[in-house]
Amino acid sequence: MEMQHSDLGNVRKIVLTGRLDTAGVDLIETRFGASIVPAGRNTVVDISHVTFLASMGIRMLIATTRSLSRKGGKIALYGATPAVREVIDTVALTDIIPLADSEDEAIGLVAG
Amino acid sequence: MEECRDHTGLRSAEIVDGKLKLVLNNTLAAVEDGRIEIVRFLGTLDDMAQNRLEVLFEELVTNTIRHGFSTNSDQSIHVQVERGAGAIKLTFEDDGIAFNPTLANVPMSLASADPSRLGGMGIPLIVKLSSSLRYENLSPGGDGDEFHPRNRTIVSVAT
Numbered sequence: 643m644e645m646q647h648s649d650l651g652n653v654r655k656i657v658l659t660g661r662l663d664t665a666g667v668d669l670i671e672t673r674f675g676a677s678i679v680p681a682g683r684n685t686v687v688d689i690s691h692v693t694f695l696a697s698m699g700i701r702m703l704i705a706t707t708r709s710l711s712r713k714g715g716k717i718a719l720y721g722a723t724p725a726v727r728e729v730i731d732t733v734a735l736t737d738i739i740p741l742a743d744s745e746d747e748a749i750g751l752v753a754g
Numbered sequence: 755m756e757e758c759r760d761h762t763g764l765r766s767a768e769i770v771d772g773k774l775k776l777v778l779n780n781t782l783a784a785v786e787d788g789r790i791e792i793v794r795f796l797g798t799l800d801d802m803a804q805n806r807l808e809v810l811f812e813e814l815v816t817n818t819i820r821h822g823f824s825t826n827s828d829q830s831i832h833v834q835v836e837r838g839a840g841a842i843k844l845t846f847e848d849d850g851i852a853f854n855p856t857l858a859n860v861p862m863s864l865a866s867a868d869p870s871r872l873g874g875m876g877i878p879l880i881v882k883l884s885s886s887l888r889y890e891n892l893s894p895g896g897d898g899d900e901f902h903p904r905n906r907t908i909v910s911v912a913t
Contacts, residue, residue: 664782664816696812697875725805732882
């Protein structure tokens with residue numbers, strides 16, 4: 643599991659690559675939260691290279707979203723593969739974190 | 755029959771009568787070690803079916819290790835994988851705390867789920883991504899080193 647971050651103006655961008663399973667979350671959870679929450683900025687997360695998502699990954703995304711929300715920031719995901727999308731839909735993750743098709747759409751969701 | 759692997763999560767892997775039989779150790783490394791064996795056994799599947807199968811495997815194994823077993827115990831999970839007509843069937847047996855996933859509380863939505871509880875999100879995935887889900891509470895008995903399962907959970911994934 644790998645993670646990169648950059649900034650798109652005032653929006654933070656995170657790119658996740660690999661499997662968000664138990665082992666993958668163990669590898670990046672601390673860094674993921676530290677890259678997003680302290681700055682308190684709106685964040686878009688590119689999950690187009692996430693090949694697997696299960697409950698530990700969902701929990702990481704929700705926990706970070708809630709922490710950022712307490713600082714006034716928002717998170718949006720974008721680019722889910724069909725298999726990852728099915729997991730997101732199954733647990734209705736979009737009730738908490740919006741999912742966009744593209745980066746531009748995700749930026750619009752956190753800016754709105 | 756295949757050889758035992760020298761991976762920390764995998765106690766043994768063998769193919770008997772066309773079925774893959776795994777014995778997984780009480781460590782989260784069992785998830786990846788077991789997954790690799792299943793992928794090797796089943797070969798190429800449809801992407802969606804493959805993902806559903808891997809989600810079910812991950813959730814059931816991690817739930818057992820995190821919530822059903824004592825830390826650092828010598829307990830194990832026995833998994834059988836078999837191809838059926840239009841489905842892959844996974845049978846999990848363990849001697850951990852009795853747990854029936856078919857009776858578990860499934861949150862109506864994630865907005866009401868407590869993320870501090872792992873099962874809050876794993877159980878809906880197990881229930882909704884499986885094409886069938888069955889649980890049997892067994893009566894463990896006997897002495898010595900022989901495996902005596904308490905839980906048997908059977909899930910199927912349509913292919």
